Amino acid sequence: MREFAYTRATDVDTAVALVADNPGARYLGGGTNLVDLMKLGVERPELLVDVTGLPLDEVVDDGGTLRVGALVRNSDLAAHPLVRARYPALSQAVLAGASGQLRNVATTGGNLLQRTRCLYFTDPAKPCNKRRPGSGCPAIRGEHHNLAILGASAHCVATHPSDLAVALAALDARVLVHDLAGPREVPLDDFYRPVDDRPDLELTVPDGALVTGVALPPLPMAAGSRYRKVRERASYAFAVASVAAALDVAGGRVRDVRIALGAVASRPWRARVAERTLAGEPATEAAFAAAAEAELDAARPLRDNAYKVPLVRDLVVGVLRDMAGGPP
């Protein structure tokens, strides 16, 4: 591991000034991804600015909007009574990821910023356009069975590994960021850049921007929201596909719906085509399937991950059907 200097941030403005001016600086939160990437040689910061002492570790009800500090640990987020009551999909998503030890350390903000687990990205000996722009993408013809089917490009087929962010995408969350210009809020759906020809550029906010929290707007139907994840072992594994959804049915018809997909794209994938297709339709399995298929029209599977297309379809149908049928 490369040697690095370490400093503790005492306030947000100072932290942002330190990191924004230094391309070799990184914020250190829980570190469960960053420390690992430093061990692997993928990240080689010369300065770590530890932000864990900043007062960003509370969950606050702000007139119906739930504001979650960036430093709220995954365990505390998943166990929080207001999260469990209003946004159960978020609690379920957090609990579906990582291990108890990791959730005790990993933060809400860090979760959004974690990097892909694509094998080529995590191995500095391999080419990777995300890690070394222009070096190529061996995954497209190589090991890609758990990589993207939606929104990828000829330059990168990596997936975003988060569960938490998928729930946030479905719940219309906003990301609170602080850069040199000050604080602002970005819809989670606009927080991640499309892949195109620069997969190394992952975010729409400037380098050195600090994520200070997320805001969950009031969404009454989210009280029945759900998260379902498929993985290759029963626990402690990244998704091969996941879905977060909320559904409002009145008189047998879909009045409103939110759907986001995980492990299918470089970002949490808000399934807006499916949502539009379903609006006003009967809340039937056939309509759910048609909506999922409409979204998946855009899927461009690779040699070894075409299995994800029917898997995602069935996941979406299953979760919507369960929600339409009331509590299990």
Add this chain to the structure above:
Amino acid sequence: MPQLSSTVRLVVNGTAYDLEVDNRTTLLDALRERLNLTGAKKGCDHGQCGACTVLLDGRRVDSCLLFAVAVDGRSVTTVEGLAPGDELHPMQAAFLAHDAFQCGYCTPGQICSAIGVLDEAAAGWPSAVSDGTAVLDEDEIRERMSGNLCRCGAYPQIVAAVAEVWRG
């Protein structure tokens, strides 16, 4: 010249230690290499196996993924600090009674993790297999302990040991 090392205070098993550490030193390496507390094990060194699990301010964590400098001033309990004197912690006794290990390499991490699990369950924390109101049955213990691998495959005995301590 940037400062590449730091002075940290770690309170380990109730004793305070002041150490000068290279900033790259993980909590695990500080415990093992500097304080000679070799109970916590280095298995994968990437947070995937749980052999390095210790309690940090009472919460179970993977000590391989924390820089020592980042836990300056905090309290750490390792497997060596669970038992006052010669009397075993109930979880240690249960692991012995149930033969919950073969080679023993993962055992210190399993025991620290299991103690964390019991505290989390008592606090009503939910898990992926329940809403948090359930008792710690086999499904719960297996889910909550999934961050600790045992390559000898002593899982049935580990589950039995944890369940026994939970029942009290």
